[in-house]
Amino acid sequence: MSLRKTTVFLNGVKRNIICDPEKDTLATAIRRMGLTGTKVGCGVGQCGSCSIILNGEIVRSCTRRMKNIAENSQIETIEGIGTASNLHPLQQAFMTYGSVQCGFCSPGFIMSAKALLDQNVNPTREEVRAWFQKHRNVCRCTGYKPIVDAVMAAAKVLRGEAIMEDIAFKMEGNQVYGTALPRPTALAKVTGLCDYGDDLKYKMPEDTLHLAIVQPRVSSHAKILNIDTAQAEAMTGVVKVVTAKDIKGLNRVIVPLDHPRSIMKGLERPLLADKKIFRYGDVVAVVVAETEEQAREAAKMVKVEIEPLPEYMNVLDAVAPDAIRIHEETPNTYLKQPVLKGALASDVIDESFCAVEGSFYSSREAHLSVEGDTMQGYWDEDGNLVIQCKSQAIGFNRLGIAYGIGIDPEKLRIIENPTGASFGWAASPGSFALMGACLMEIKDRPLTLTxxxxxxxxxSGKRAPAYSNARLACDEKGKLTALEFDVAMDRGPYTEYSGHIMEKVMRFMGWPYNIPNVTGLGRIAFTNHCFATAYRGFGCLQAYTTSEAIMDMLAEKMGMDPFEFRYQNIARDGQTNINGYPFKEYPMEEIMDTLRPIYQGALAKAKAESTDTVKRGVGIAMGGFNVTLGPGDHAEVALELNPDGTITHYNTWEDQGQGGDIGTLSVTHEALKPLGLTADQIRLCMNDSHRCPDTGIAAGSRSHFMAGYATIDAANKLMNAMRKPEGTFRTYSEMAAEDIPTKYLGVYDTTGTGTPLDPNTGVGDPTQAYMYGAFLAEVEVNVETGKAMCVGMTSVGDVGKIGNILAVEGQAYGGLSHSISFALKTNYDDLKKGSTMAGAGIPYCQEIPDKFDNIFLENPRKVGPFGSSGCSELYQSSGHVAVINAIYNAVGVRIYELPATPEKIKAGLEAKARGEDLKPKKYFLGSDLYDEIEEINTNPV
Ligand code: FES
Ligand code: FES
Known part of the structure; x- marks a missing residue:
């Protein structure tokens, strides 16, 4: 290797960089200097997280080789523009305006915005958006609008029209709950000091070893005949090549499946592939070496001999009569769940005044967090195997991997690193298990994997695609009479979270309407595409793809406005959902009454602004989601009084960027109000399995609800212990003097609070709380190119009392921006395109509207901490169908199979000109719907 010394002015200071000019990128060189505020996400120039200013120009440093960096170049990074005690206006504004969620993109955006404001201190919003578009700055969390808000606010300060105090949060009194207090981790994120996993890699002890995975990517379904590691093991620097035969435990990643209709139990996924490759991304070995480069070079030399098997890349092929079994022990369709309400839907539909039918496809969506997968591992001083990673489910993931790698779960410690988002994929234990398996082999040196x-x-897992057939009918007044549906979901080759997703589909189809007769079936099948895992909007989104589209179709056939058609069919007091139970609340009318004038205004505007080439349209969709995992959900937290009078809150409310930190702070401050603490007297100790009680998975929109109640419990216990007979509170010294414990566990458990869905009928009421909403999308469609753009999104949501405005708004902007991209472009079906962020369809700034309004009704909940409910998944429930419905409203083309690409819209327009509708034929999902219903009725479980 030939090295070069390059002298640069780094943040104004003359520094020498020693690097390999051919191999090292500017990003690598800067990060090796300790300036890890510059992040690397995609690593190939698509995301802008590595943006820095080079000689006055914004550049993506991951694509600049050091050989192209001139001597005496001026380099500015996030560390050079402001510090925690002397923030740049952009850094302050990013904190105040909710522009920081996971924060992984923030340094890149701030540097990019600085370069813009250096040139033009008075940009318009559209100029800011165009700048971020041009410079490829991607944020997957915020939906961009809060970032543009922050840039506009900071620009005012830079122009001298405002001062820093004007753009800082001002606390009124001592109120935290219900305010827009910025999240505690925001300061570290905007200053580049937050150490994500790949930053920690540079800060590990000197003897740290590096891992590289062997992911052959030669087949999606094959028998493994031989894995030859000899050549790799002989290479310089290689310490070990770990394969399945080295694994001490079961070599299985365990995510239990206990649905009574499944013979699969969640034990089928190998940690390292042993007998078969089940999908393209399976890993057969992990190389452990002295350097990352040595590990990667050796990984290329591991030889895998295979015998190809038929590959079933979608559920329709996997359930075809001639398909072979992907797992020997079960047919490819391994789980079925019916929903039966009222009379048989087919009988009612046949006699109804009006009916429509359709077949729909929800595509395979990648989460596309800007930070990928990265982790560290070591054995700690107490003999625990420690994995520092992005876990979204610390307690659950511990159990998920301990038996697989062969360790007592009590000796497995999982710590969540600061996390550049996941939106669900990090609920899956698979990659953490790889680290665990290597640590079982290497006990004397720390390990790191990027x-x-x-x-x-x-x-990583993806959103489960789903094919569905449905019919919907109404009477002559437009009152719904019956819904029939049959949905088949593709979980890839592993069952992960199958029972949970099935439940969601079977609850949110046709929600929140009053439908007296429903016959439905959910099926889940194995395929050889990527396995499916958690993703915001889990399961409900596939249901809405069907029911909110067919609702529009029926309204049209009846000659009714889709808004008013829905209005007359939304559930009112006492009316029941498709599972036969009343809704918990009935805010649907209020939501629609709030939205109606906006809808009417949008329709008029769309009509006025449509041209011959660009047609505008408006679409709506009703949405909602439940809160908690249902009966048996459990959360624990602990509160401890410290000697200095502060309180430490211990929990595992995993923070993936959604705001576990501000959520914890807000509920703790509110629960301890009688103590009169200020926000900074509450300390957070979070997301370490051996220091914090298990608060459960950060999913199912459950965290605020479950951790909130557990916090109230812990706070009451602590305050009761501190309370003196006259009502004042003991100090720490007084507690110590009286030998009163100072740390209390708070618990909330939902056992006995709900009824799981009956596996024979779908009747049930699993959760205590819900969120409700409606979404209005405004789109424009270019009839020449077929390209659709969402130019406006409005939501009216009821999530109960809001605990932190920035966090809830953040989920609304973020969830809806995912909905928009799900409707129009995100897709991992094509493995080649799906290799990169851009190829898989991540939306850039100008693809998400700046006209983005969220209206919150805040009806306090009777059940829910401080009147709150959940939040997150409401906002990624049905917004995508609002976009699809808006496209139809604009040009009369219905997109049945997502995403609505320009090619599909164009083909639809051409078909329409010929008087045709490119409607998919009814899908064959493995058997006839009513045969299956009869079989289930005959053989109940
Ligand atoms: S990391 Fe450089 S553009 Fe993504
Ligand atoms: S805050 Fe932008 S990617 Fe997470």
């Missing part, structure tokens, strides 16, 4: 973004894309 997957490339491409490796991560093929390794």
């Amino acid at each position: 997957m490339s973004y491409e490796e991560h894309m093929h390794f």
Whole structure:
């Protein structure tokens, strides 16, 4: 290797960089200097997280080789523009305006915005958006609008029209709950000081070893005949090549499946592939070496001999009569769940005044967090195997991997690193298990693993695609009479979270309407595409793809406005959902009454602004989601009084960027109000399995609800212990003097609070709380190119009392921006395109509207901490169908199979000109719906 010394002015200071000019990128060089505020997400120039200013120009430093960096170049990074005690206006504004969620993109955006404001201190919003578009700055969390808000606010300060105090949060009194207090981790994120996993890699002890995965990517379904590691093991620097035969435990990643209709139990996924490759991204070995480069070179030399098997890349092929079994022990369709309400839907539909039918496809969506998968591992001083990673489910993931790698779960410690988002994929224990398996082999040195973004894309789970057939009918007044549906979901080759997703589909189809007769079936099948895992909007989104589209179709056939058609069919007091139970609340009328004038205004505007080439349209969709995992959900937290009078809150409310930190702070401050603490007297100790009680998975929109109640419990216990007979509170010294414990566990458990869905009928009421909403999309469609753009999104949501405005708004902007991209472009069906962020369809700034309004009704809940409910998943429930419905409203083309690409819209327009509708034929999902219903009725479980 030939090295070069390059002298640069780094943040104004003359520094020498020693590097390999051919191999090292500017990003690598800067980060090796300790300036890890510059992040690397995609690593290939698509995301802008590595943006820095080079000689006055914004550049993506991951694509600049050091050989192209001139001597005496001026380099500005996030560390050079402001510090925690002397923030740049952009840094302050990003904190105040909710522009920081996971924060992984923030340094890149701030540097990019600084370069813009250096040139033009008075940009318009559209100029800011165009700048971020041009410079490829991607944020997957915020939906961009809060970032543009922050840039506009900071620009005012830079122009001298405002001062820093004007753009800082001002606390009124001592109120935290219900305010827009910025999240505690925001300061570290905007100053580049937050150490994500790949930053920690540079800060590990000197003897740290590096891992590289062997992901052959030669087949999606094959028998493994031989894995030859000899050549790799002989290479310089290689310490070990770990394969399945080295694994001490079961070599299985365990995510239990206990649905009575499944013979699969969630034990089928190998940690390292042993007998078969089940999908393209399976890993057969992990190389452990002295350097990352040595590990990667050796990984290329591991030889895998295979015998190809038929590959079933979608559920329709996997359930075809001639398909072979993907797992020997079960047919490819391994789980079925009916929903039966009232009379048989087919009988009612046949006699109804009006009916429509359709077949729909929800595509395979990648989460596309800007940070990929990265982690560290070591054995701690107490003999625990420690994995520092992005876990979204610390307690659950511990159990998920301990038996697989062969360790007592009590000796497995999982710590969540600061996390550049996941939106669900990090609920899956698979990659953490790889680290665990290597640590079982290497006990005397720490390890670190950074997957490339491409490796991560093929390794991580995705949203389950779903094919559905449905019919919907109404009477002559437009009152719904019956719904019939049959949905088949593709979970890839592993069952992960199958029972949970099935439940969601079977609850949110046709929600929140009054439908007296429903016959439905959910099926889940194995395929050889990527396995499916958690993703915001889990399961409900596939249901809405069907029911909110067919609702529009029926309204049209009846000659009714889709808004008013829905209005007369939304459930009113006492009316029941498709599972036979009343809704918990009935805010549907209020939501629609709030939205109606906006809808009417949008329709008029769309009509006025449509041209011959660009047609505008408006679409709506009703949405909602439940809160908690249902009966048996459990959360624990602990509160401890410290000697200095502060309180430490211990929990595992995993923070993936959604705001576990501000959520914890807000509920704690509110629960301890009688103590009169200020926000900074509450300390957070979070997300370490051996220091914090298990608060449960950060999913199912459950965290605020479950941790909130557990916090109230802990706070009451602590305050009761501190309370003196006259009502004042003991100090720490007084507690110590009286030998009163100062740390209390708070618990909330939902056992006995709900009824699981009956596996024979779908009747049930699993959760205590819900969120409700409606979404209005405004789109424009270019009839020449077929390209659709969402130019406006409005939501009216009822999530109960809001605990933190920035966090809830953040989920609304973020969830809806995912909905928009799900409707129009995100898709991992094509493995080649799916290798990269851009190829898989991540939306850039100008693809998400700046006209983005969220209206919150805040009806306090009777059940829910401080009147709150959940939040997150409401906002990624049905917004995508609002976009699809708006496209139809604009040009009369219905997109049945997502995403609505320009090619599909164009083909639809051409078909329409010929008087045709490109409607898919009814899908064959493995058997006849009513045969299956009869079989289930005859053989109940
Ligand atoms: S553009 Fe450099 S890391 Fe993505
Ligand atoms: S805050 Fe932008 S990617 Fe997470």
